[in-house]
Amino acid sequence: MVSMIDAAPLRRGRLFIVALMALFTAGAAVSMRAATAVHMRSEFLDPINKLNAGEMLGTVLGAAFAGFAITLLLVSAVLAKIGFRNALIAAAALMIAGFAIVACSSSLGVSPYTVLLVGMVVQGLGWGLVETVINPLTSAVYAEDRVSRLSILHAWYPAGVVAGALMGLAVDGMEAPWRWELAILTLPCLLFAGLAAVETFPPVSASTDAPVTPGEMIKATLQSPGVFLWVVLMMFTAATELAPGQWVDVALSQIVGMRGIWLLVYVSGLMFVMRHFAGPLVKRLSNVGLLIFSAVFATIGLYALSKANDPVSALLAATAWGFGVCYFWPTMLATVAERYPRSGTLVFGLMGSAGAASVYVVLPTLGAIYDNAKLAAAGGDAALAAQAQGAQLHDILTAAASASFRAAALIPLCLVVVFGAIAVADRMRKKAVK
Numbered sequence: 001m002v003s004m005i006d007a008a009p010l011r012r013g014r015l016f017i018v019a020l021m022a023l024f025t026a027g028a029a030v031s032m033r034a035a036t037a038v039h040m041r042s043e044f045l046d047p048i049n050k051l052n053a054g055e056m057l058g059t060v061l062g063a064a065f066a067g068f069a070i071t072l073l074l075v076s077a078v079l080a081k082i083g084f085r086n087a088l089i090a091a092a093a094l095m096i097a098g099f100a101i102v103a104c105s106s107s108l109g110v111s112p113y114t115v116l117l118v119g120m121v122v123q124g125l126g127w128g129l130v131e132t133v134i135n136p137l138t139s140a141v142y143a144e145d146r147v148s149r150l151s152i153l154h155a156w157y158p159a160g161v162v163a164g165a166l167m168g169l170a171v172d173g174m175e176a177p178w179r180w181e182l183a184i185l186t187l188p189c190l191l192f193a194g195l196a197a198v199e200t201f202p203p204v205s206a207s208t209d210a211p212v213t214p215g216e217m218i219k220a221t222l223q224s225p226g227v228f229l230w231v232v233l234m235m236f237t238a239a240t241e242l243a244p245g246q247w248v249d250v251a252l253s254q255i256v257g258m259r260g261i262w263l264l265v266y267v268s269g270l271m272f273v274m275r276h277f278a279g280p281l282v283k284r285l286s287n288v289g290l291l292i293f294s295a296v297f298a299t300i301g302l303y304a305l306s307k308a309n310d311p312v313s314a315l316l317a318a319t320a321w322g323f324g325v326c327y328f329w330p331t332m333l334a335t336v337a338e339r340y341p342r343s344g345t346l347v348f349g350l351m352g353s354a355g356a357a358s359v360y361v362v363l364p365t366l367g368a369i370y371d372n373a374k375l376a377a378a379g380g381d382a383a384l385a386a387q388a389q390g391a392q393l394h395d396i397l398t399a400a401a402s403a404s405f406r407a408a409a410l411i412p413l414c415l416v417v418v419f420g421a422i423a424v425a426d427r428m429r430k431k432a433v434k
Contacts, residue, residue: 012141014199016149019134020156021192022088026127027160028167028188029095031268032181033061033120034246035168035261038253039178044105044112051371054400056113058367061246062360063117064098067124068131069356075132076349077217084133084201091129092193098123099182124356126189131352135333136345140202146337150330151278157329158268158275161245165265220342221350227343230336231354233418237291237332238355240298240412241325243362244305244405248318251370251401252305255394256314263314267322274326281327287335288426290327292419298324298412306405309398324412329355362411366404373403 037057045053045060079087101119105112134153142149164185171180221227245264252260281290301321308314336347343350377399 011200014195015137015141015201016153018088018192018195018199019137019153021188021195022091022130023134023153024156024160024163025092025095025185025188025192026130027157027268028164029099029123029127029160029185030064030157030242030245031161031164031261031264032168032185033064033123034249034264035165035172036178036181037061037246037249040116044116048111048113051375054371054374055364055367058247058364060113060116060120062363063120064124064127065242065356065359065363067098067121067126068128069124069353069360070121071125071128072132072349072353072356075129076352077346079132079136079345080203084137085196085199087129087133088196089193091126091133092189094126094129095123095189096126096186098126099185103179103182128352128356132345132349135348135352137201139337139348145279146334148279148282150334151275151327154330155272155275158271161268162265162272165261165268169259169261216342217344217346220344221340221346224340224343227336227340227347227350230332230339231350233415234332234351234355235358236411236415236418237294237325237328239358239362240295240302240408240415241328242355242359243366244302244321244408246359246363247366247404247408248305251397251404252308252314255398255401256308256311258311258314260314263318266315267318267325270319270322271326274323275330278327278330282331286423286426287331287338288419288423290331291335292416292423294324294327294331295412295415295419296324297321298328299409299416300324302405302409302412306402306409362408366408369407370400370404374400 037060040060041053041057045056049056075082075087082090098119098121101122102116105115105119108115135150138149138153139146164181167184168178168181171178245267248263249260252263278290281293285293297320301317301319301324304317304320305314308317333348333351336343336351340347374396377396
């Protein structure tokens with residue numbers, strides 16, 4: 001069996017471009033959901049239950065992460081039977097189908113809330129297939145430089161987030177129907193599926209240092225209980241990165257004097273640039289050292305977002321949060337690939353599905369915290385239903401946003417402690433070996 005590492009650089013580069021395009025499209029879909037969230041809430045959810053619309057919106061947005069988690073959990077161990085190419089083509093088809101379902105949410109004769117949930121799950125299934133493929137594919141073709149290449153790959157996720165958010169802002173600026181965004185996103189799906197259809201891919205078994213069968217991967221994982229600590233930690237890191245990104249436009253737009261989606265654009269731009277420099281940082285700090293650095297800044301950033309009340313304070317807070325979450329996802333994946341090579345693609349699937357599942361839980365929780373704080377600040381259901389205006393409404397929304405971001409800041413604060421303990425344990429282990 002010939003490793004793709006020995007193949008011509010141009011061929012390897014083409015495969016990497018396919019992976020970049022797929023993740024770029026997935027990122028654009030994520031920010032599209034954030035940008036259209038306010039429209040979905042006002043058009044569908046407020047008429048159903050205005051007092052709990054925040055929690056309902058969180059559930060809708062979280063449904064995409066549920067689909068993402070399901071795909072990663074079920075497909076990763078059997079990816080070798082499906083193949084990289086087939087999985088990418090299926091990913092594009094599912095994402096397009098999900099866009100179509102959401103676009104038709106008011107005309108299917110079913111509750112729009114139910115249709116939105118189904119459409120988001122289907123989108124998430126496609127997104128999950130993208131993530132199922134791109135990490136082991138990159139691991140296969142760049143086994144000698146995994147952290148750096150996975151970071152460069154995942155730089156194109158925030159690039160897609162920027163593109164999707166700008167598209168959403170442009171559509172809103174033209175006062176065009178928000179469903180146009182869904183139609184536009186079908187084009188990059190067709191593009192990466194077409195590129196995948198004509199490329200030659202390596203065998204999935206090339207993605208690990210010690211190729212193993214699905215049964216061997218499961219056995220190796222069960223014999224390495226440390227894997228499950230990293231799976232739990234992935235739940236915390238993913239929730240820190242992804243949940244606030246979906247929530248920022250809804251929570252902050254009416255408080256800081258600018259559309260909250262601009263903060264997502266700004267942070268995603270930072271992440272795109274910074275992820276290209278992961279290699280030098282890892283060499284200086286180590287994987288775990290970089291994760292500690294990330295958790296500290298993420299905690300500071302999310303707490304600062306809870307205090308933001310104008311564009312300047314919001315941008316400063318978002319900068320700290322962006323520095324914090326920038327390296328979480330690729331560094332976590334590279335770390336488990338290095339520590340548990342015989343778990344193969346299964347460990348990628350476990351990590352990704354755990355991360356997505358946590359966001360599915362955290363987003364409705366943030367919505368519920370937001371709704372409850374809003375009610376408390378308004379003085380009850382009746383007062384809120386009276387449609388507070390002006391300074392009173394600003395104070396109510398500020399209290400709600402502050403409560404939700406303060407709660408989110410507790411997640412990376414826990415990570416600071418745990419990653420610190422892992423760093424100490426690693427250092428003691430190295431001394432014992434010497």
